[in-house]
Amino acid sequence: MSKISELSLTKIVNGIKKKDFSSEEVTKSFIDSSKKSKKLNTYITECFDEALKFSKNFDKKKDYKGLLSGVPIAVKDLFCTKNVKTTAGSKILHNFIPTYESTVTNNLWSQGAFLLGKLNCDEFAMGSSNETSFFGNVKNPYGEKLVPGGSSGGSASALAAGLTPATIGTDTGGSIRQPASFTGTVGLKPTYGRCSRWGIVAFASSLDQAGPMTNNVEDSALLLQAMSGYDSKDSTSVDKKVENYSSNLTEKIKGLKIGIPKEYRVDKMPTEIDDLWKKGIEYLKDAGAIIKNISLEHTMYALPAYYIVAPAEASSNLARYDGVKYGHRARGKNLIEMYENTRSEGFGNEVKRRILIGTYVLSSGYYDAYYLKAQKVRQLIKNDFDKAFKDVDAILTPSTPSSAFKIGDKSDDPVSMYLNDIFTVPVNLSGLPAISVPAGYDKNNLPLGLQLIGKAFDEQTILNLSLAIEKRANFKKNYKVWWS
Amino acid sequence: MTEKKFDYFISGEKAKWEVIIGLEVHAQVLSQSKLFSSSSTKFGSEPNTQVSLVDSGFPGMLPVINQFCVEQSIKTGLGLKAKINLNSVFDRKNYFYADLPQGYQISQYKNPIVGEGEVILDMPYGSKKIRIERLHLEQDAGKSIHDMDPENSFVDLNRSGVALMEIVSKPDLRSPEEVNIYIKKLRSIMRYLETCDGNMQEGSLRADVNVSVRKVGDKKYGTRCEIKNVNSIKFMQAAIEYEANRQVQLLEAGKTIDQETRLFDTKKNSTRSMRSKEDAHDYRYFPDPDLLPLNLDKSLIDKLKKELPELPDQKKERFIKEHNLSPYEANILVSEKEISDYYEEVIKECDKKLAINWITVELFAVLNKKNLSITQSPISAKNLSSLIKMITSGKISGKIAKDVFEKMQTGDKDPKQIVEKEGLLQQSDPKELEKIIVSVISKNQDKVTQYKSGKEKLFGYFVGEVMKASKGKANPQLVNEILKKKLH
Numbered sequence: 001m002s003k004i005s006e007l008s009l010t011k012i013v014n015g016i017k018k019k020d021f022s023s024e025e026v027t028k029s030f031i032d033s034s035k036k037s038k039k040l041n042t043y044i045t046e047c048f049d050e051a052l053k054f055s056k057n058f059d060k061k062k063d064y065k066g067l068l069s070g071v072p073i074a075v076k077d078l079f080c081t082k083n084v085k086t087t088a089g090s091k092i093l094h095n096f097i098p099t100y101e102s103t104v105t106n107n108l109w110s111q112g113a114f115l116l117g118k119l120n121c122d123e124f125a126m127g128s129s130n131e132t133s134f135f136g137n138v139k140n141p142y143g144e145k146l147v148p149g150g151s152s153g154g155s156a157s158a159l160a161a162g163l164t165p166a167t168i169g170t171d172t173g174g175s176i177r178q179p180a181s182f183t184g185t186v187g188l189k190p191t192y193g194r195c196s197r198w199g200i201v202a203f204a205s206s207l208d209q210a211g212p213m214t215n216n217v218e219d220s221a222l223l224l225q226a227m228s229g230y231d232s233k234d235s236t237s238v239d240k241k242v243e244n245y246s247s248n249l250t251e252k253i254k255g256l257k258i259g260i261p262k263e264y265r266v267d268k269m270p271t272e273i274d275d276l277w278k279k280g281i282e283y284l285k286d287a288g289a290i291i292k293n294i295s296l297e298h299t300m301y302a303l304p305a306y307y308i309v310a311p312a313e314a315s316s317n318l319a320r321y322d323g324v325k326y327g328h329r330a331r332g333k334n335l336i337e338m339y340e341n342t343r344s345e346g347f348g349n350e351v352k353r354r355i356l357i358g359t360y361v362l363s364s365g366y367y368d369a370y371y372l373k374a375q376k377v378r379q380l381i382k383n384d385f386d387k388a389f390k391d392v393d394a395i396l397t398p399s400t401p402s403s404a405f406k407i408g409d410k411s412d413d414p415v416s417m418y419l420n421d422i423f424t425v426p427v428n429l430s431g432l433p434a435i436s437v438p439a440g441y442d443k444n445n446l447p448l449g450l451q452l453i454g455k456a457f458d459e460q461t462i463l464n465l466s467l468a469i470e471k472r473a474n475f476k477k478n479y480k481v482w483w484s
Numbered sequence: 485m486t487e488k489k490f491d492y493f494i495s496g497e498k499a500k501w502e503v504i505i506g507l508e509v510h511a512q513v514l515s516q517s518k519l520f521s522s523s524s525t526k527f528g529s530e531p532n533t534q535v536s537l538v539d540s541g542f543p544g545m546l547p548v549i550n551q552f553c554v555e556q557s558i559k560t561g562l563g564l565k566a567k568i569n570l571n572s573v574f575d576r577k578n579y580f581y582a583d584l585p586q587g588y589q590i591s592q593y594k595n596p597i598v599g600e601g602e603v604i605l606d607m608p609y610g611s612k613k614i615r616i617e618r619l620h621l622e623q624d625a626g627k628s629i630h631d632m633d634p635e636n637s638f639v640d641l642n643r644s645g646v647a648l649m650e651i652v653s654k655p656d657l658r659s660p661e662e663v664n665i666y667i668k669k670l671r672s673i674m675r676y677l678e679t680c681d682g683n684m685q686e687g688s689l690r691a692d693v694n695v696s697v698r699k700v701g702d703k704k705y706g707t708r709c710e711i712k713n714v715n716s717i718k719f720m721q722a723a724i725e726y727e728a729n730r731q732v733q734l735l736e737a738g739k740t741i742d743q744e745t746r747l748f749d750t751k752k753n754s755t756r757s758m759r760s761k762e763d764a765h766d767y768r769y770f771p772d773p774d775l776l777p778l779n780l781d782k783s784l785i786d787k788l789k790k791e792l793p794e795l796p797d798q799k800k801e802r803f804i805k806e807h808n809l810s811p812y813e814a815n816i817l818v819s820e821k822e823i824s825d826y827y828e829e830v831i832k833e834c835d836k837k838l839a840i841n842w843i844t845v846e847l848f849a850v851l852n853k854k855n856l857s858i859t860q861s862p863i864s865a866k867n868l869s870s871l872i873k874m875i876t877s878g879k880i881s882g883k884i885a886k887d888v889f890e891k892m893q894t895g896d897k898d899p900k901q902i903v904e905k906e907g908l909l910q911q912s913d914p915k916e917l918e919k920i921i922v923s924v925i926s927k928n929q930d931k932v933t934q935y936k937s938g939k940e941k942l943f944g945y946f947v948g949e950v951m952k953a954s955k956g957k958a959n960p961q962l963v964n965e966i967l968k969k970k971l972h
Contacts, residue, residue, distance in 0.1 A: 080544045093543065100537060102544060199544040205773035234546050235775050313773055316576050319587020320541040324639070335582055335637070362578070362768035371770060 004029035009071065009166040009219035016070040023070030026165070027055035030072055030116060034163040036484030040139050042158040044077045045085050045118040054114040066112025067226045067246075074164040076155045077118035078125055079105045079210070080199040084115065088201040089123040089133040089151075092321045092328045092346030102199025103231045104168060104210045111226040116164055120154030123348045124318065125175055125203040127151050128420045131411050132350040139407070140183060142446055142479045146404040149179030155213050156183040160477065166214045166223050170200060172207045173306055174400075174424025177436035180213060181399035181449030184438040184477060186220045186466065187213045189424075191457045192431035193238035196231030202317040204310040205236070207428040217437060217467045221245035224459060240457055248460050251468040254288030256461065259392035263299035264423060266401060272442045273398045280396055280439055280450040280469060287468040292392055296384040301377045302426040307418060308361050308374035309429070314351075315358025321346060353414065382430045389455050394462055397423050399436035399449035423451060433459045437466040438475040445478060488608040492659030493700060496732045501697045503728040504705055505663060506655035509670060510648045511680040512624070512688040513556045519623045519647035520547030520590065527686045531640035539645040541585030546774050549574075553647040554778065556679040557597050557621050558788050560649055563673045563795055564616050566601025568785050572620075574775045578768040583626035583639050591650075593769040596620035597778065603653075603673070604797060605665045606815055614666055615654040624648050649680070655694065655705065660721035667691070667717050668819065672796050676821045690715040695727045697735065706731070707741040711748050711755055723748040727755050799824055807836050816844055822858045829865035834872040842872055846889060862893045871899040879903070880910050884956055912959040914966060917950075920958065921966050924949045935971060943967070 004012065004026050015021050031048045051072045058070045080086045080098040087093045105115070122132040130138040130153025138153040140146035141161040148157040152169025156179030159167050169176040171189035180187025188211045195210040202208060212223035225246055230239040260281065265274070281291055323329035323342030330345050332338030347355070361370035388395065401422055410417040427434040433456070436449035450469060454462035494501040518525055521538040538545045561568050575593040598619035605612045626644035630637050651670065657663050671682035671689060682689050696708035709727060714720045726748075731741050745764070746755040771777075794802070796818040803814040803824075817827050817840070830839045847868065851861060871888060874880045880888065880903055888899045888908065903909055911917055924946060925932055935942040950963050 086543070088543070096543070098543070100542075197544070198546050201543045202774075233548060235548050236773075312770060316578050316588055316768070316770070319578060319580065320543070320585060322580060322582075322587060324582050325540060325585060326542070339580055359768065362770055364766050364768070367768075367770070 003162075005033045005162040005165075007165070008215050009068075010222055012071055012165050013068060013222070017064050023055040023058040024052065026070065027051050027072045027116070030162075030164060033161070033484075034074075034117065034158075037158075037161055037163050039144070039483035040141065040157050040161055040163075041136050042119055042138055042154040042161070042163060043074070043117045044087055044089070044120050044135050044154070047084060047115050047117045051114055051116045058112070058114075063112065066110065067222060068108060069112030071113045071165055072116035073108060073113045074116040074119050074155075074158055074167055075105055076121050076152050076167065076169045078121055078170050078201045079168070080201065081105055081115060081118065084118065086118065086201065087135070088125070089121045089135060090321075090346065090348070090351070091134040092342070093201070094134065094328060096327050098199075100199060103196035103233065104200065104227045106199075107227050107229060108168070113226070119158050119164075119167060121169075122151035122153065122175075123351050124201065124314070125151035125170055125172055125208075126314070126350050126354055128174070128178055128417050129405070129407070129410065130154065130179075131407065132348055134348060137407055139483070140404050141481075141483070142183065142404060144482055145406050146446070147182065147407050149182035149400075149404060151175040151179075152187075152213065153179050156180055156185055156187070159183070159185050159213050159215065160479075161481075161483070166212065166219055168210055168223070168227060169213050170203075170208055170210050171424075171428065172203045172209075172310060173428050174421040176211045176213055177399050177424050177434060177449070177451060178420060180436040181438070182404035182447065184447030184475060185213060185215060186217055186435065186437050187211065188220050188224060188435040188459070188463075189427065189433060190224060190228065190459055191238075191433045192428075193236055194228050194240075194433070194457065194459070196229070196234040196237045198231055198233040204313040205317060206313060207306075207310055209428075217463055217470050218246070218249060220435065220466070221249045221463050224463075238457075243460055245460055245463055249467060250464050251287060251471055253284070253464050253468050255290065256288075256394065256465065257290045257292055257392040258284050258465070259292050259294035259388050259395040261294050261296040261299065261388070261395060261397060263296050264397045266422065269398075269401050270442070273401060273448065276440050276448050276450065277396070277398050279473070283439075283469045283472040284396065284465065286472060289465070289468075294388045294392060294395070296381075296388060296426070298377065298380045298384050299426055302381050302429055303418060303422055305374040305377040305381070306421070306425040306429060307357070308370050309378060311354040311358035312362050312371050313358070315355045315362065318347075318351070318355055350414070378429045381426050385426075385430045385432060385453075393455070394465055395453040396465075397451045397453065399423060399451040403442045403444065403446035403448055427453055432456055433462060435462045435466050437469050437473075439469055439473040440475065441478070447475070490607070490609045490658070492661065494697065494728055494732050496736045498736050500700045501728070501732045502700050502702075503658060503724065504655045504696045504698065504708070505657035505659075505724060506694040506708075507653045507657065507663065507666065508692040508694070509651040509653075509667070510690050510692075511560075511651060511670075511674060511682070513553045513621075513647035513649055514678055514680050515550065515553050515556060515647055517550055517552075518645040519550050519553050519621065521645055523645065525646050529642055531638070531642060533642065535641040535644065539585065540641055541587070547590060547772070549775060549778065550647065553621065554597070554780075555784070555788060556647075557619060557649050558780070558785060559677050559792065560651075560674055560679045561598030561601065561619050562785075562789055562792055563677045563679075564598070564601035564603060564619065564651070566616055566619065567599035568780070569595065569597055569599055570780045570782060570785075571595065572597040572778045574621075574772045574778065575769045576772045579765050581625065581628070582637060583628045583641070583644065585626065585641060585644060589623055589625060590772055590775070591622035592620035603666060603669055605662060605669055606811070607662065607665065612662070614656045614662075617652045617654050619649050619651045622648050622650055655696070655708075660724045663693075663720055663724060664717050667720070669796070672819055672821070676793055676795050684716055687715060691720060693720055693723055695724055695731070696741070697728050697731045706735070707743050709741065709743065709755070710745050712745055712758060714748050719748055719750055722753050723755055726753060730755070796821075807831070809836075809840065813840050813844070820858065826858050826861070826865050830869045830872070832869065834869045835876050838872050838875065839869075842868060846886070850893060862896060863889070864896050867892055867896060867898055874899060874903065878910060878912060878959060880908060881956070881960060884908050884910065908957060910959050911954055911957045912962055914962060917954075917958055917962055917966055918970075920950055920953050921963070921970055924953060925970060932971065943971070946971070
């Protein structure tokens with residue numbers, strides 16, 4: 001038998017149920033791998049002792065009713081966890097210990113899972129490389145010099161390296177899908193409103209959505225089912241029944257119509273990305289899908305609109321970190337100086353950049369030209385998708401315009417960094433569900449993902465399509481362990 | 485009654501000036517819990533004991549609209565005869581302050597829940613309509629306390645997140661007295677509706693006052709100044725008075741008014757500049773992405789409309805019509821719901837005219853003296869009613885009634901028991917009265933002679949003596965009749 005920590009979430013859940021191994025053995029296996037992974041820098045907070053204790057307790061009680069019974073799970077450090085430090089990757093929250101548990105993590109725990117640790121991420125989820133974290137950049141298992149993507153980079157790296165059987169991230173503009181693509185894992189951003197935002201440190205409220213990050217599609221369906229659901233504490237969460245994604249999961253997708261948007265064939269896109277896309281089309285055709293060329297004509301405006309809306313909301317959401325109530329506080333002669341010192345010391349450059357942009361675009365005199373216009377663009381992008389979905393059941397695109405890039409490569413050039421989100425951002429602006437599934441490698445043997453975009457609340461279809469791709473792509477982890 | 489003419493103008497050295505006033509009233513919504521959280525709104529609790537994670541702006545906390553507060557604001561809107569907007573939006577008003585935990589206040593900016601309405605004022609010079617521009621819902625901030633420590637400021641977040649209705653008037657008010665009547669009327673309407681307790685001491689009702697002046701006859705408004713957060717009618721009036729005179733002096737000296745925000749100094753009775761237009765905050769309003777637009781069902785509005793209680797204007801009309809009251813009397817009675825309730829309770833079983841006199845003269849005098857509100861009245865409506873009944877049925881005289889009234893005040897005693905216990909029942913037995921009268925006449929034979937020889941004024945003297953002998957209990961009408969007969 002292979003090492004437990006190399007098994008999929010589903011296999012672990014079933015193994016515990018069948019008593020192939022105990023929760024304690026599972027937990028020990030992941031703690032063991034995690035302890036050897038310091039070089040990856042995925043953990044901000046380790047909860048190994050508590051996890052071990054929990055697993056022992058679980059093995060005594062033997063309650064297998066939950067979807068995730070007895071499974072330790074490390075989560076992105078953007079989810080507030082009761083009595084466990086929650087930093088959002090920022091100095092300004094380096095000492096913040098919530099007295100409450102986010103709804104999404106709480107959902108996992110009520111399905112029998114428990115917390116293994118808190119994973120590194122870009123500061124306040126602002127970044128595409130995990131280089132903006134106050135706790136240092138995370139490394140990609142596929143190469144010591146490579147970024148794992150971001151902002152859920154710690155989650156993606158930990159998952160790919162076998163430090164946690166599955167994990168959850170948040171996706172505001174691609175923060176689940178892009179790192180999934182960079183690490184050869186499956187990342188799903190659910191429909192806006194599918195998962196509660198309550199207790200998740202907010203970046204851009206109208207775009208943020210939590211989602212599962214897993215080793216395969218089957219796990220994705222299982223974890224999505226466990227974490228989803230209506231929450232009366234989040235006014236934007238939607239009161240819609242959670243489907244049984246796992247038991248409905250099928251690769252029989254014959255007759256489904258798949259849209260291929262011509263606008264995603266961007267300039268200077270590496271041919272290997274285009275080849276991957278073609279391969280994806282072939283896989284789906286092979287499974288019986290009907291391919292249709294479609295147009296999402298406002299796609300080119302998505303990124304600029306996103307970089308107005310997201311910073312605008314962020315500038316307001318981050319105003320609460322002022323040193324008055326919790327988190328980092330610097331001294332000052334008076335209130336204003338205390339604010340200035342606290343926020344100057346507490347926030348990193350990327351966060352400051354976005355607060356500045358957001359403050360600017362909301363200022364009187366600029367509001368109409370930027371924020372309002374961006375909202376109009378957002379509506380047009382939504383309309384594009386609505387129109388497209390009259391003819392197709394899902395849309396296939398590459399997840400990212402490149403494979404994982406090198407640490408430091410883009411950190412001085414924010415625009416080139418932002419361009420990495422070009423395929424993922426339109427989805428957030430439209431609130432739709434999308435998944436990145438690993439489908440191949442580039443010439444350097446780095447993983448590449450394909451993205452499937454679905455209709456609102458139709459996560460099942462994109463899961464099924466991903467399964468069809470997964471079966472055909474036969475993607476296997478092919479990195480050499482260099483960190484332990 | 486001749487109507488007075490409006491006469492509030494400021495006579496400068498060069499011209500006569502008219503004062504233009506608009507109010508932004510902040511009325512705390514009467515509700516058990518806050519606008520976006522379930523924390524209690526109870527006044528006067530220990531600092532920071534009524535604060536949820538939402539009210540204190542913790543990471544990841546989200547607001548959820550309190551439906552009751554929404555309904556309260558709709559009711560208020562209906563009470564102001566205003567348009568209720570079926571679609572409204574909550575916006576974030578961004579600014580930094582230690583008692584604003586989120587770094588923004590959730591308010592309604594472009595699309596308020598209530599649109600244009602009106603309030604009718606009864607002025608000595610006739611009724612006057614004040615137009616309402618809008619009413620919107622917003623959350624209150626916490627309270628900063630700067631005088632408890634030389635080094636530090638303290639913050640109390642109990643008020644943070646409490647629901648407020650901001651009621652914005654058009655610049656239709658023209659004098660401190662109109663402001664007085666306007667605030668009282670607004671307060672009265674909201675108290676009838678039970679949407680705001682109107683308690684100004686506890687800060688449930690406060691206002692930003694916009695003041696400008698223009699020469700009488702001018703059509704264009706002058707530049708206005710906004711006096712922030714004034715929390716009593718008296719201060720509002722003093723602030724307007726000071727501010728209008730200040731502006732007139734500036735203008736007559738050939739200077740201009742700077743549009744600015746000013747503060748009223750309650751100690752100096754004057755206003756001073758707080759910040760100029762240039763320093764005005766840029767609040768960077770934008771729709772709160774944590775809240776969906778507020779979409780109301782028309783059926784809800786219809787339901788609330790149906791459930792609306794009788795409001796002061798309607799009640800006044802009814803009192804005039806049904807009870808034959810003068811507009812003046814009706815006004816006094818409806819000014820506070822509790823007074824009209826008291827009145828209606830009293831008149832269930834007794835004479836209306838007498839009731840008004842007893843309430844507005846005798847009872848009000850007592851309340852004023854003891855600084856009590858009608859709800860704290862030492863005499864219950866039931867007991868006052870039975871006192872009045874005893875007068876109209878001739879059981880006691882008006883004079884005795886006043887003594888009984890005096891005695892009723894301690895412990896809300898039943899007037900019947902007082903009268904019985906102290907033997908104050910009016911003597912209306914003609915035989916008994918005749919005995920007293922005969923005795924008085926026999927004791928005053930000299931006066932009888934004078935009376936009969938034409939000194940008719942002495943009749944009063946005999947009445948007085950009879951009343952004295954009966955210890956005030958003799959039925960005065962009967963005494964008159966019998967005396968007249970006996971003295972013939």
